[in-house]
Amino acid sequence: MTRSRARRLLERGTWPEVSRIGDVLRTESIGGLLLLVATVVALLWSNSPWSASYAALSGVRVGPAAWHLDLTLAGWAADGLLAVFFFVAGLELKREFVAGDLRDPRRAVLPVAAAVGGMVVPAVIYTLVNATAAGGSLAGWAVPTATDIAFALAVLGVISTHLPAALRTFLLTLAVVDDLLAIVIIAVFYTAALAWLPLLLAAVPLAGFGLLVRRGVTSAWLLLPLAVATWALVHAAGIHATVAGVLLAFTVPVRPAAGAPGAGLAHRLEHRWRPLSAGVAVPVFAFFAAGVSIAGVGGGTGIANAVTLGIAVGLVAGKTVGVVGATWLVQRFTRARLAEGVSWWDVLGIGLLGGVGFTVSLLIAELAFGTGTTQDGYAKIGVLLGSTTAAVLAAVVLRLRNRYYRLLCAEEEVDADADGVPDVYERTDR
Template identity: 70%
Template structure:
């Protein structure tokens, strides 16, 4: 019986969706390189003779004290700038499931299952290591659960791999889904001193924002104050303020009011805000969060012996690989699907390893779980850095080994382009 596109894993999406995702990934790749640069600068500065200047800068407070917003620069980066990051992630997730290729449940099942497996298995590994280890800290179980798409794509850019579009789309979608899982975990498990009144008041500007965007209003002078008011009230409620970014994203409409009316509002906002998120918000957060003092907390040897560090490294390197690969295999097993032509389980394995690159959200959860600047926070951040680097290196070996095969697939696709600029393989997928 011939294969059909309905039972292929990692099959090509539509040409329009592939083009859109490609544009997103180029932005995220550039942002990932900035993120890496910011993290390296912070790490070097924090371990230099001038480390006091870094600590002073991070602790510098700005903002109106009357509104309880006299926060340190590091706190503004974690609570404010990352709200932009989660706003963009929320827009991307909603668009994928409302108007993208993932509106088909059969296509959505794979990245969603892989994201769940990639969250659950690392959490279990970390918890077991810290439950059994001497002086462990199980409270940090959520630290190694998120995949950093910008960091992962920066790795792909550095190793110059021609990873097929379907695998890149899968990686992007998986990362966005586990970002949503992470923000849910933050809201439920890592919010402090919850207050109902500010949260209920936050519904007022949020509702006004929703009504305006549903009427396709784009005026920044109307929307931005409402978004800021929502953020301030969510922050005052004790729920982490980044949750406001996701709530605002989820009320933005995706579908155009009429054919030919231009891009939907979610796509418009995403186009406007993604460069700010990838190029400014995330690198600045990385700069303030990645400045770990390696000599602190008893020195490097003590840090590496801490169950927190060990658990995070194992969870990112081993847990993510097992979780994503096993979930993909289970989807294949229960749906009787087959890998798309030209792909093998080595590709899935390499991509699962790359999913172990956890950085931005992992650093945020570390601060929430252990407290900013504590010894355990420093050890956790060291584990995040080590685990991410090891996972990236192992993934680079596997994916680089397959790069000649990927290059051949890309060359075949380019040769198939006809006058309309669309490769024939995408037209064949559409006609089936």
């Protein structure tokens, strides 16, 4: 293979895909800022003289007890609202692999490998830290494996970096694959007891939902009852109810029907539900999940606990090594090279941003240790510490590259022929 034809990693995608992802990132960035606000409010309230009122609010029970749905407000946020988040993530994942740039295996291999590496290495680090340490617990091995796309993009918004389109796409697709792997981990490793009858019954409304969306039905009056029934039955089966969100998303067709104008139903539903996911579901969950009393966990010594250290080091070092290492391995064994203008400092910055694991990490911590337990508190401190450290380090690295990013974005925005597509995406020499 000649050098001119060598495959390039992190090269620009197609203009429609880059444009679509730009719209996604803008929505998620706003949601990430709301997530930051919700987290700060929860931390201040739970560590204030009025912390008892925060605990009381989180523990308020709502729902029919006869259907095993008398959940606390915190439980509704984790089981109910996060199902919306995973529904949107499922739509995004399916669209990426069916109609997006990742339908090409050559483009898909890098974010998939990076997501796997970014989950395996943190889990190994956590296990090594907790295997022999006093007070350690192996139950939380999966906590540092998650990446929070909303929080990561909020970091980008705060530092005002002009991240190249290919790297923004890489970050988003990596996080989407990460979400899928996380939901598999939740379903397989954090399902204590499985009730087969509700699980089998869940297939009925799920099939009905799939049949309607396949026929192009978009009426909320028809789809929502079936979605809620699927969610409730999956919850009753003992599987975390967020799995229902992914299952429902996978039934939605990505491509429009033959001869039908416009985008496919998956795109339209994603466009409709993403603001609710990013602007409401995730911030509300963060508000109830992030409120840990620092002084009340281990007498204020939680930072030295093995669970805390394992999660924090896993998020910061594990994610970075996993993402950068997987990218290097893909380059090494496929003979591909980084795209022109992209450096390993960029990959390092993305790897560090991958260590901003917040929403799903907090969810897994609650499933692993039990909501409100001492070890759950240690885990939350680890998630907050690791995510904050990763965010700061990523901001430093990406700030150093900011001037170059600005020049690259200026090049991408040139549209000399005024056809609505930047000229850089119309070159035939790429």
